Amino acid sequence: MNFHYPNGKRYVPAVKKAASQPAQKKWSYSNRGMTLEEDINQSNEYYLTHGIACIHKKPTPLQIVQVDYPSRSAAVIKEAYFKQASTTDYNGVYKGKYIDFEAKETQNTTSFPLKNFHEHQINHMKKVLNQRGICFVLLRFSETNEVFLLDALYLLEFWDRMVNGGRKSIRKDEIEEKGHSIPLGFQPTIDYIKIIDYIYNL
Amino acid sequence: MNFHYPNGKRYVPAVKKAASQPAQKKWSYSNRGMTLEEDINQSNEYYLTHGIACIHKKPTPLQIVQVDYPSRSAAVIKEAYFKQASTTDYNGVYKGKYIDFEAKETQNTTSFPLKNFHEHQINHMKKVLNQRGICFVLLRFSETNEVFLLDALYLLEFWDRMVNGGRKSIRKDEIEEKGHSIPLGFQPTIDYIKIIDYIYNL
Numbered sequence: 001m002n003f004h005y006p007n008g009k010r011y012v013p014a015v016k017k018a019a020s021q022p023a024q025k026k027w028s029y030s031n032r033g034m035t036l037e038e039d040i041n042q043s044n045e046y047y048l049t050h051g052i053a054c055i056h057k058k059p060t061p062l063q064i065v066q067v068d069y070p071s072r073s074a075a076v077i078k079e080a081y082f083k084q085a086s087t088t089d090y091n092g093v094y095k096g097k098y099i100d101f102e103a104k105e106t107q108n109t110t111s112f113p114l115k116n117f118h119e120h121q122i123n124h125m126k127k128v129l130n131q132r133g134i135c136f137v138l139l140r141f142s143e144t145n146e147v148f149l150l151d152a153l154y155l156l157e158f159w160d161r162m163v164n165g166g167r168k169s170i171r172k173d174e175i176e177e178k179g180h181s182i183p184l185g186f187q188p189t190i191d192y193i194k195i196i197d198y199i200y201n202l
Numbered sequence: 203m204n205f206h207y208p209n210g211k212r213y214v215p216a217v218k219k220a221a222s223q224p225a226q227k228k229w230s231y232s233n234r235g236m237t238l239e240e241d242i243n244q245s246n247e248y249y250l251t252h253g254i255a256c257i258h259k260k261p262t263p264l265q266i267v268q269v270d271y272p273s274r275s276a277a278v279i280k281e282a283y284f285k286q287a288s289t290t291d292y293n294g295v296y297k298g299k300y301i302d303f304e305a306k307e308t309q310n311t312t313s314f315p316l317k318n319f320h321e322h323q324i325n326h327m328k329k330v331l332n333q334r335g336i337c338f339v340l341l342r343f344s345e346t347n348e349v350f351l352l353d354a355l356y357l358l359e360f361w362d363r364m365v366n367g368g369r370k371s372i373r374k375d376e377i378e379e380k381g382h383s384i385p386l387g388f389q390p391t392i393d394y395i396k397i398i399d400y401i402y403n404l
Contacts, residue, residue, distance in 0.1 A: 132295075
């Protein structure tokens with residue numbers, strides 16, 4: 001399941017945009033392969049099973065309002081709401097180092113819209129970097145199925161550029177320059193640990 | 203909110219035990235102070251605000267079955283179930299190091315029952331240690347309000363002793379010997395980072 005949170009003031013345009021795209025476009029994409037989340041979960045499962053790294057997706061944070069107990073062994077949640085996440089989606093440990101990242105995809109082909117990130121997540125990334133954690137984003141251009149790893153330091157630079165009145169997206173050539181393309185494979189699909197080894201010299 | 207998961211075969215005895223305790227006992231405890239979870243969340247908030255560490259409680263994992271969309275901006279979850287957590291509850295980063303722990307309390311005074319831990323969590327701790335992460339448990343004896351930090355390595359030893367037919371709990375003097383008592387303060391209430399600094403030489 002893939003849920004999208006209301007993104008403060010940027011929530012309405014995002015909904016409009018999704019609605020304006022033809023329905024078959026969505027289907028043609030979903031037929032092409034797994035979502036980025038599924039690919040990463042599969043990669044993390046591979047790392048876990050093979051003792052390579054221990055990295056998990058965090059559960060979706062929910063505000064639980066009402067719980068029924070029809071029997072002793074099964075509690076049923078009857079009313080709950082999605083909460084804004086205060087961190088990124090993925091974290092874990094690799095060779096003693098703290099690993100933290102967020103994964104996003106776009107159907108754009110020439111740039112990556114920054115509205116994919118929430119301010120909470122940006123603030124969290126700053127805190128992780130301050131604690132010398134390894135922090136990055138995985139960005140997928142779904143039309144061409146290219147995945148890039150971009151260190152959070154660069155994302156923060158692009159974010160600041162936007163906050164200071166600059167463009168609201170990262171140009172693809174900027175991602176190609178500052179980020180690292182991840183070759184896609186079979187097992188694991190997105191072998192980002194190999195790139196981490198190389199970039200952070202682990 | 204404080205939810206307790208069914209713990210495989212150990213679920214029924216746990217329920218029995220809670221039911222057999224007089225109701226006023228529960229109240230007398232809850233009047234005495236905050237739960238261990240609340241104390242730890244407050245400590246983590248303190249660490250976060252003061253730039254000391256970035257450690258969060260993971261959201262409770264839920265299996266979402268039915269979601270209603272009464273309006274564009276509010277999704278209401280109408281049916282969901284608690285899932286068994288596959289990791290510990292807390293993780294994050296401190297001085298570049300991966301920190302991972304579980305927190306449990308008991309009303310026992312002379313030993314800490316191992317049924318407080320799930321096999322999934324034990325397996326997760328092994329994986330974290332294999333990746334050279336810092337992994338431990340915070341154990342509270344609620345009657346005396348004492349909190350101990352016990353490295354996961356020792357917990358695994360006690361767990362293995364149980365699996366091999368030994369006692370189903372850790373004696374308090376064993377915890378005093380292998381663990382570290384955490385002095386309780388005001389801000390933060392449970393200053394476990396100070397102990398981590400000392401034990402792991404960070």
